[in-house]
Amino acid sequence: MVSAKTESSWIVLGLVSGEPVAAVLDTSAHEVERISPGQDALAGWIAEVEASRTVRWVWNDAPAWYPALLASGVRIARCHDLRLCHAILRDSALVEGAEELRAAVGWDAAPAGDARDASPTLFDLEDAAEPTGPPTGLDDVLAEFARQQAAIADSSDPGRLRLLIAAESAGALVAAELRAAGLPWDAAAHDRILTDILGSRPTAGGLPTRMQDAADRVRRELGDPGASLDSQPKLLRSLHRVGLLVESTSRWELAEHEHPVVAPLIEYKKLSRLLSANGWTWLEEWVDDGRFRPVYVPGGVVTGRWAAAGGGALQVPRQLRGAVRADPGWTLVVADVAQLEPRVLAAMSRDEQLAEAARGRDLYTGIVESGAVETRQQAKIALLGAMYGATTGESGRLVPRLRRIYPRAMALVDQAARVGEQGGVVTTWLGRSSPAPSSGWRATQLQASQVEASGADETRARRWARDRGRFTRNFVVQGTAAEWALAWLADLRGRLASLPAAGVPAPPSGPVFGRMPHLAFFLHDEIIVHTPAEHADAVADAVRGAAASAGRLLFGDFPIDFPLDLKIAQTAEKS
DNA sequence: TACTGGTGCGCG
DNA sequence: AAAGCGCGCACCAGTA
Incomplete structure (x- = not known):
């Protein structure tokens, strides 16, 4: 563990009588000065301060401040995002007295800006002028910052929590910058892919030609020209009528049966999915000016992973990766x-054997070479089963073999599962804790422990306990992997900012990135950087260097590496 | 005419 | 009908 770099000072932003005011704090967090640059001059003033010294900006919520700065061409290096950090600190098991944080009013709010997406009916119920997001008043913001600083200082591990809140806050900056930059998206290439797979685009309300053809073949095999293919209950009945006695209409179950309707139906479902999820309607709605701009939601998942709202940024299908295309003179570093997750598990459990299997090679191959299992596929199934809590099937059978060879790693996830089953809380490497069990969960366990409990009560309580155990088992690994990824992003962001601008034309990403390499996509363990072609090699070095730094930041000298699959190309297509 | 819950499938 | 975690989204059906 390396402790977080200490900061020279903080500048806290908040509103006073509706106007932005900056409170300048010294290194002991004492207020030394208040500045009111005025709404119109705010971005320029922040840019001046950024250029002249090292500060950490403190604000209630990045979406309330940063998009406007980016639109003015101003980026900042570091921030403390009070909304995101509040969520971490109020639940962290490392924070001993979180009562004051829990009592603070308004800091559990959704991020600012959600009201724009709210439906008109919902909006009418509320006062339309009501602000969303956490408190914006300078005094409220200063008070919350003081509470958080105290919570960290009094915690059982201030060093780790400082790393976590710095990483989380950097993520808030990256998320806003990703949206401002957008992912370069070639609408014509997308259209070609759709036409290749689905057939010609329908002119009026009909289906694309290949999809219509598949639908026709399905209906012929069903012996019903009017059969509904999009209603699960109706389709199920149609299948039963022709003797295909499936319990669901899911692809994997259909595939287990020999029947002439299976092949065309699976084809129809594939095409239908592509059309409804990422068809021409999606293209028109989400791609604008050659960019796909999803809304990223940092910390949107309990484990600390990001979520996404709108556009399905977390599920861009592999089929469409070819539509991600660099601008002329630019290239992508993917x-x-x-x-990632098993490597993180090896490091956090200090399992030297698993780290050895991972070092300098494909981890699953390393497990095969250790003799635990025979094939790479078995190694993968066994390890995923260990991290997810598989108990049956091939995965469940293979897990015990890993337990013998990697006892430390397996003990960590097994312990996390035990704690969860008993209603306890588990915590990631840097200090994000799982939510406490719901009142319904606790009531169920209590009920089953009474003498008059029925067998059904006990069965249900046991099932819920095991469900929660699988959640906490995975939480520690998924959450720590998310922390590694944030550290990677944050470090990379800094490295990219220090690269020189290039002579290529500026892309239509707004003024803020101009000719600079910039992050264009992030998804759990994957990044895409859009860069002037002349900097591609330097960017690739930065991406690798940032990964190495992230590993050291979290795990110090523990011998674990984080190898990247990296390519420099015009498109993000996977080979 | 909303809404909610179930189903299915895309991503890690 | 997944086994085994975490998501978001589209669509349909039943309900208010």
Whole structure:
């Protein structure tokens, strides 16, 4: 563990009588000065301060401040995002007295800006002028910052929590910058892919030609020209009528049966999915000016992973990766981490054997070479089963073999599961804790422990306990992997900002990135950087260097590496 | 005419 | 009908 770099000072932003005011704090967090640059001059003033010294900006909520700065061409290096950090600190098991944080009013709010997406009916119920998001008043913001600083200082591990809140806050900056930059998206290439797979685009309300053809073949095999293919209950009945006695209409179950309707139906479902999820309607709605701009939601998942709202940024299908295309003179650096979660597990459990299997090679191959299992596929199934809590099937059978060879790693996830089953809280490497069990969960366990409990009560309580155990088992690994990824992003962001601008034309990403390499996509363990072609090699070095730094930041000298699959190309197509 | 819950499938 | 975690989204059906 390396402790977080201490900051020279903080500048806290908040509103006073509706006007932005900056409170300048010294290194002991004492207020030394208040500045009111005025709404119109705010961005320019922040840019001046950024250029002249190292500060950490403190604000209630990045979406309330940063998009406007970016639109003015101003980026900042570091911030403390009070809304995101509040959520971490109020639940962290490392924070001993979180009562004051829990009592603070308004800091559990959804991020600012959600009201724009709210439906008109919902909006009418509320006062339309009511602000969303956490408190914006300078005094409220200063008070919350003081509470958080105290919570960290009094915690059982201030060093780790400082790393976590710095990483989380950097993520808030990255998320806003990703939206401002957008992912370069070639609408014509997208259209070609759709036409290749689905057939010609329908002119009026009909289906694309290949999809219509598949539908026709399905209906012929069903012997019913009017059969409904999009209603699950109706389709199920149609299948039963022709003797296909499936219990669901899911692809994997259909595939287990020999029947002439299976092949065309699976084809129809594939095409239908592509059309409804990422068809021409999606293209028109989400791609504008050659960019796909999803809304990223940092910390949107309990484990600390990001969520996404709108556009399905977390599920861009592989089929469409070819539509991600660099601007002329630019290129993409596409990188993902190979087997991030098991590597994180090896490091946090200090399992030297698992780290050895991972070092300098494909982790699953390393497990095969250790003799635990025979094939790479078995290694993958066994390890995923261990991290997810598989108990049956091939995965459940293979897990015990890993337990013998990697006892430390397996003990960590097994312990997390035990704690969860008993209603306890588990915590990631840097200090994000799982939510406490719901009142319904606790009531169920209590009920089953009474003498008059029925067998059904006990069965249900046991099932819920095991469900929660699988959640906490995975929480520690998924959450720590998310922390590694944030550290990677944050470090990379800094490295990219220090690269020189290039002579290529500026892309239509707004003024803020101009000719600079910039992050264009992030998804759990994968990043895409859009860069002037002349900087591609330097960017690739930065991406690798940031991964190495992230590993050291979290795990110090523990011998674990985080190898990347990295390519430099015009498109993000996976080979 | 909303809404909610179930189903299915895309992503890690 | 997944086994085994975490998501978001589209669509349909039943309900208010």
